[in-house]
Amino acid sequence: MTALFGARELQIISVPAQGLPQRTTLGVEIAAGKVSDYVVQVAQSLHPEHLAGQRALHLGSAAALSSDGRAADLLAPFVEIQGDRFIYDNPSAPASAKDGSVIADLFVIFETPDGSRYEVHPDASSTPTQVFVQVPQSVAIGTAKVYVQRPQYLSNNGAWDQLVGKESNRVQLSYDARYIFGGLSGNQLLVIDSQSKYLAARIPIGGDYPAPRSVAISPDNTRAYATLRYESAVAVIDTVALQQLDADGNLANGVSNIELLPGARPFWIAVSKNGNKAYVSDEVAGRIYVLDIDPSSGSYNQLVRTLDVGPAPSGLRGMAINASGTRLFVAAPEKMLFGSAQRRRPGLRDRRGRRQRDLR
Known part of the structure; x- marks a missing residue:
């Protein structure tokens, strides 16, 4: 999905694997005087065991932290991803196979047009429904598709040794030469x-x-x-x-x-x-x-x-x-x-x- 900056109305139609298509109508506008303040919300219905559901992407600025944990002098661009069930406790799995149950296990992935993938761990301030990550300087955010990946172990005849990556839906930002x-x-x-x-x-x-x-x-x-x-x-x-x-x-x-x-x-x-x-x-x-x-x-x-x-x-x-x-x-x-x-x-x-x- 590509959505443009500026004041406008968007209609997004999602087609689930089962059931009827869902239509979401939303307005997108950047407040005057703000820098790259942008939100897109998508109606999404997903099973927690199958996928980490991403329903919003927000790009803004925040104070980056230096290596000693103190705020740096310059603001850095951060992506805020809002969604449901980004982490999953996997109740059937043993304690040694609980990957994906804490924020530190997640990756935010920036996928560029040449197929390259840049994986970044979310900021420690992230929550199960809000993921924050600093935009890497190796990626032009307007050209990349952004999504969240959650690791999860699956049972292999009770062995719990099959590790897979559960991915959210992808969102791409565009820009209108502001x-x-x-x-x-x-x-x-x-x-x-x-x-x-x-x-x-x-x-x-x-x-x-x-x-x-x-x-x-x-x-x-x-x-x-x-x-x-x-x-x-x-x-x-x-x-x-x-x-x-x-x-x-x-x-x-x-x-x-x-x-x-x-x-x-x-x-x-x-x-x-x-x-x-x-x-x-x-x-x-x-x-x-x-x-x-x-x-x-x-x-x-x-x-x-x-x-x-x-x-x-x-x-x-x-x-x-x-x-x-x-x-x-x-x-x-x-x-x-x-x-x-x-x-x-x-x-x-x-x-x-x-x-x-x-x-x-």
Whole structure:
């Protein structure tokens, strides 16, 4: 199920394995001045022994805890999942086979379009009907399906040695481009709420002095890509959870960016109409970096190609893609060298002097 942000009415029809379809009518609205405050409720009737029933998903912000148990300085995005029978005592099982009877046994699973699964234990404050979990920085929450998994032992001729995972129904969030993103010269991205016109968040970007500059949004509005002038890289932002994403999906090596070539000085970024590629210009070289930004791709969030554009004695600047998505136009300023302009190669410019590349 996909439900959009904003004030609107939704009708959800669930078809159980037995019985008549159930219709749920609900209203969805984000209160003014709130950041990513979202609730979806679904009528659900499930047997406790068969499945952990998930009937609501709520995304909001809370104070994250540091390793010593104290509240951290920054707010972190949390998912609150409301449901029934997330834990099950399994009364027939012996004491050694009671997995799934306490909150610590549960997993909240974020499943991404490429099939990857990120498993996170719920926060200790969770209850049998409310599960809280911090959104991992390895997942763009708007692209993921979220569900709860409960372990449970089944009797195998009285042996109780068959461990299975009981899964709730899956819920996926979508986003309707509510926020406006802009880079600062230091290490932050500003987020403006387009409805309230207020500053909604400041998202910190890792690095000594990354200096985010140009920002482009994916067509599905789930991710923002920001060029980092002094990091030779591009940062990825979750536009729903409002946090920086780990580009390689492996938090063991820290929150990483999309690395360009050594010495690159990224200036502008443009995203293809189909959302599969992003193009980054270099302000000191006649080079365009092509990034794979398709969440279902095996090379997701990686540099996959470079395009050389010349002559470009002063590097490249702004870029734009035409309406059909077949041509990329890039500004390539020239300067006078020894009293004369650099000689132009025919066929590389349009009538206004802009470079162009065929994307077909």
